[in-house]
Amino acid sequence: MKRVLIVGFTENLGGVERLIYSYYKKIDRSKLQFDFLINVEKVPFRSEIEKLGGRFFVIPRKTKDYIGYKNGLKSFFDNHAKDYIAFWFNSNSLANLDYLAYAYRYGIKRRIVHSHNTMETRGTVYKVFHQLNKGKARRMATDYWACSIDAGRFFFDEDVVKSDKFRVINNAIDLCEFSFDKEKRVEWRKKIGIADNVTLYGNVGRLSYQKNHEFLLRAFKGLVSKHKNVHLILIGTGELEENIKRQIEDLKLEKNVSLMGRQFDIPGILQAVDVFVMPSHYEGLPIAAIEAQAAGLPCIISDTITKEVKFLHSCEYEDIASEDKWILAMEKAAKMSRSNDCTAIKKAGFDIEEETAKLEEYLLS
Template identity: 40%
Template sequence: MEKPIRILHVLGTLNRGGAETMIMNVYRNIDRSKIQFDFVIHTKEKCDYDDEIIKLGGNIYSFPRYLGKNHFKYKKAWDIFFNSHQEYKIVHGHMRSTAAIYLKIAKKHGLITIAHSHSTASRGNKVEQFVKNIMQFPIRYIADYLFACSDDAGKWLFGNNVIKKNNYRVIKNAIDAEKYVFNEAKRNEMRKALGIEDKFVVGHTGSFSYPKNHKFLIDFFYQVQKKNKNVILLLVGDGELRPQIEKQINSLDIKDKVILTGIVPNVNDYMQVMDVFVFPSMFEGLGIVTIEAQAAGLLCIVADTVPKEAFITNLIEKISLSEGLEVWADKVLKCTKYKKRNTFKEIRSAGFDVVEEANVFEAFYEKQLICNKNREVISL
């Protein structure tokens, strides 16, 4: 039996972030007898998806974090890796900060290279952002293929003219849409378990990190609960800023009105619990959770930083963060009465159902290695 093509994906970690979730959605649905995914990550800590990847037949390799002072050691590690692992013919880079380094080395070893943009800004303070942006700039000239989750994300990382290039493509962050279809029995079961059967539930899913803007979220909810005493805020996720957010919740004396679930494997079930989804992000490459929320039939109030590609149904509305807390609170309080509906067909017809998107990935990888023997860059 012919061995599957092995694709090497490069990331920082394998936790439940947007890029990682997208890759795992595809990995679960791709024909793994033909295509297998392996991963290079930049941590030695156990990650959320490690066990599942091993179970699906993937390999995970840990690299040292890039610190600047270990520049030559980092480059050498990649050289050694590609010399030792000649089974790889394609490297798919999702980690931007060092992509100009590892993709250049991959090309030297004869690999086809893909750079994938998942964001529209760099994290960190101004100095860190400046350094990252300088390091990332050459990617557009190094990678064979330039992928992005939205045109905004593509233009941010690869330049405004990227959309005219024949090696550029928007790859939709597809989801297992069927899992999110509104299910009243599951909703009632989950709400009963949480003890919030008669509550109006404002929900949010995302890592507790700067881009997700939890501070604004808590301040906004404080205004909501002053106007409606029967509300609950349900926060799904975890992250480095959680201690600060918990401190903010306590200082506003709303601890009894906020549920923090931490990281959960069944986000789809928790979305059944929600009555409205709120997403005040500072910046987003796409905002995959807004797609999930629409798939669950939820009304979504989102910041105008969310790219146009996320606006699939008429359930999603954008507001500028500059509008202020009162405007956001009033908008959400108008969402108390609406009937949830099945949006599966809309999600699928917009190209966000992962079963179809997995076929796109599979066809691309196979075309590169089976139909493109000369390893030339093929127009997308």
């Protein structure tokens, strides 16, 4: 049995964490096991993964204890580098390449850099380091992965994206989990407190600048002024949670918007929703939008998001420069019927069953 070292799991229940766990549940663990190098004790799915044989190793966070972080990295690689056939670095940015540098220095044979986003927004310093580190990442990595072509171009030069060392690893999901279930719909609408005659809009994503909740709330205020029986749920946590709470109060939307925090049963919650909305400033290839379409939901997503994520005719792109356009789009989507056909999603390569077999082959080859 071979082991792969994974970096990129955080305390947040985000797309990276959900994606890797989805693949991990399906791999043949008699042939392949995942271990995780993390900076906090509590990360999503840790107990589930440990029960299945995965291991977690914790070192201090770089920004909180630099000396402890560097000592922890050295100690870990001194003791465990020989255990791994591959190192899999998952990130939204190349600003910090310490983990890749250690994997390179300690001779882990396969060194995979996997891009999960299309933009660095944490400030000028991070943007500068991201650009400076592109060349280093190219030299130290052996394999170049991304969730989409655009995400690949954010991390790698065009000649790398066109090379045989580059792969798009699809943000695949378990399609069966998301198929429409009337009982779950009734159960979740009861939990949330949504009456049958209310149109429920939903957004899944970290409460951060990237997801553009400020715009969504302003547009939803306009919708509420025209339609009383509408409600919006925001699923996720993040650094802007307090700002979003204040905005909800300022717009007097307390009765029409619910912050639901971290939720693990996304398939169940999506049964309760009628329309999925995602006005993100940018995305790599958002798992949440794939899941929403797998649940058959009409979707309105930002026109800044890759066209690779559209599978259903009821998924529409809209301009995030116009709240009025979003109000009209939300009204239109509410009149659409739910779809029960996942054929296009499966054909595009987003069925976890089929994609896991490919991932195993990549990692074991």
